[in-house]
Amino acid sequence: MRPSTAQIIQFLLAAVVVVALGGLAGWYFFVNKHIEQTQSTDDARGFGQSASFAQGIGSTYQNIVDGITGAFGASSPTNNTEGAPAPRIWHVSKNPVAGMGFAASSTDLYFAERSTGNILLATPRTSLVQRLSNTLLPKVYEAQFAESGAAILRRIADDGSIITFAGTLATSSAQQETAGENAPSALNGTYLAQNILAIGSDTDGKGITYLVKNPAGGSVAATASWTGSSQKKLFESPLENWRLYVLRDGRMYIAQKASDDIPGSAFKVATDGSLSTLVSSMPGLTILPRASSTALIYGQSSGGTLALFARVSEDAATVRLPIRTTADKCVWAPGMDLIAYCAVPQSAGSDAFLRDWYRGALHTADSWWSVNVSAGTAEQIYVPTEDSLDVHQPTIDGGGEYIAFINGLDQSLWMLRIAK
């Protein structure tokens, strides 16, 4: 019996329905499989997780920390329990930092990451490190801070010129409002003139003093507001190799950059730009002027030997201190007594100490000494037991409790509590 046309049509329709259902089932399983794959890929990439912005430690920070463990050791930024007071010697950041400065009337320390230019705040009372800014300024080579937290960040442009950014932390932002008051904020600021050779700021972060390369040769020193406006020329010099010292009390000094056995001179800069001699023609001269007094510590590098000298006032006789180091490794204690703290290398290690130390070819292992400049005596106060510390850029808080410094070996940040 031959099937009727109607039966054939019904059979064909049933076959189409079966094929369609099979196709849909296949498509479902095919798509579902890809969804699982996509989800697993997304999970691996971190999609769907809460963004790290507005957290204390951001993703950039974590990525960098994770990425450099091989080069700079463990990834943890601190070596102690957060919340507890920091140990006497505190490894604040194992990652390279660009510079630091204490907050006003506090032992809290602002510092800038070298990799991101982010500003962080370290609190030794609680061992906490908090990220304050999330504005990315990569590869910051030098950072300075006013006591207000205003920061000067210095970088190198592709053409080799020096870029200087002066910024302040935004007081509030929409991001902070949604993420909480401890969320990082933007670092707002302005780019100052190119090729600033040396710069210093006042304590409240409102004014700067700087030396900039003069296109006609030499350099020009000037003061300006934090944004670079209201410029006032101090002096012109046919030389460029100057270091600038701006003290808390507003006084300014300049010194020729030092080199072993090469005479150097240092000058006090008056507000009218005139220079009066502070130290004249001293081989390998490094200086450390003191705020609120005319006391001075200065170092000499001559004949392969380091020597340190001090005078309690401008007119006083110079005394030779019983430690061998450079003034770059010293910091004056605040207060009435003429006390300084100096990191002293266990051995100089080179006949051209300054030249090799400045170019990173020489690293020292230092111990800390307390120097009574009035008495001309020195006493050892701290000897590192585990880590080798090559002290650079020491700075002290206003109360004289902590010294912060960068370890020249890896540019990591350390704090030493002076009292045992």
Next chain:
Amino acid sequence: MKRIALLLATALIATPFAASAQLGFRDTSNALSISISPSYPAPFELVTLKLTSPVHDLERSDIVWSSGGKVIAEGEGLVKTTVTAGAMNTSMTIMADVGNGVASAETVIAPTAIELLWEADTYVPPFYLGRSLPSAGASVRLMAIPRFLKDGKPVPANQIRFTWMRNDGILVDQSGRGRTSAVVAAPYLYSADIISVQAETVDGTISGEARVRIPSVEPVISLYGDHPVFGTMYFNALGGSTPIAESEMSFIAEPYFVPANSARSSGLTYDWRVNNVSVAAGADRPNALTIDASNSSGYAFIELVVEHLTNFFLSAEGKWGITFTKGGGGTDMTDPFSGR
């Protein structure tokens, strides 16, 4: 006419006698001079005074040295004595009396100070805290700061004449009134120059001198890791043998003290060799080198010679041994550059 001839004849005859009279009977009381050393004493510097005379027999004479009426030193044949100069811009009159008034001389010691500062125009990396030192073919910038006071006020530079000298030869084109700075060629390789400046007020009342010894140095090449996140790691110049926990790394060579304004100056040439194989320097960054040792033994012996296209005295070289300790090709001991 006869009168003129008579006058001329008289003058001619009389001249030898007049000259003879001047020589034979002149006043010898002032035939003394005092020299001081150093010629331009600094404040509180020890000054040596020496009395000389072409006429008097000083060795056998009683000599009295005094200042302001006070005797400093005295004795027979005492032709030398010393005195400490006073403070800056003060003056001290020293008198020497010979033979109890037979002759006398005096000099004034007025210490002044001139700061003489210098640096070279050679290249150092940004943020380097040391001085730029001169190498052969470079220039040296000098700056003089005279501390001259007149009537208690500083004498402005445009009222002072500066004479710059190199090894006691006057640099005429650098000298002159108000010329407080100078630019001179750096000393030749392995040598040193004495650069001095004499300063004198235009009225000649105050003068001083300062001098410096400027040695020439050889440029030094330092090699640094160039990290993608941290940038050039200027804090850690690589030594002769350095292990690096990476399998790939970029490096930056910084030629300290070369006569150039940049490490990438077109005048500088970089001749890189890695494991004895020449590596072409990059056009944009000739002082940079990247090594990928992931399929190699992980050891790279880097050699670099930096020269100058026109300054044939400049040739600096450096050698560094780098061991990459994180390479994936530990079993493949091939040289990473052997296939080039």
